[in-house]
Amino acid sequence: MSDQFKKQAAERAAEDVTSGMRLGIGTGSTAELFVHALARRVADGLNVIGVPTSERTRELASSLGIRLTTLDELPELDLTIDGADELDAHLALIKGGGGALLREKIVAGASAEMIVIADSSKEVATLGKFPLPIEVVPFGLKATRRAILHVLEDMGLPQNLDLRGGAEQPFLTDGGHYILDACLQEITDPGTLADRLVAIPGVVDHGLFLELATKAYVAGTDGVKTVLPI
């Protein structure tokens, strides 16, 4: 069922794309459904150029005939459409379940608008049930981990930090970094947490996307609703 909802949200967002747009294209299962919907519109004559947020998305979009470039070639975008792991009523997001958070955030930050597409299971009152991905450089992993744990302790948050993929074979992002997933349950002050995490040397970025999304299409049993940040 949730796949059906993801598809409905993705197809609704594809309707917002107009010819001439410079488009950031997200990553993940919902974003992939959007890529398919977009490709159908491109086959019907829609003229857009896209910047993918991952190698995975690049391969899919290019195989479906969507014209692509890089953010270096096109550093200003009109719209990014991407999925999310969680969204709240302010359209604050947790992203990075698929490991693409860094490129996703850079691309969203270069876009005038960002539309989030999701099924209604992703909507939460408070962010944090979904583990927060924190992207770190491999060098000095233990020291970076300790510094993150210190911030979590200081903010009264649970100190659960897992290296994605495990120590034997850590997951590597497109940028060659590791991900530490923080199981926090309730992030009551995402702004402070975001600021404190990026201030740690060794932390590249984290999956809190604050004040980036301008609209969301959330699909559930009642159809697709439009959510604007409160």
Ligand SMILES: O=C[C@H](O)[C@H](O)[C@H](O)COP(=O)(O)O
């Ligand atoms: O790194 C992955 C991205 O942030 C995804 O957009 C996010 O994990 C949501 O993915 P999905 O649509 O597969 O639930």
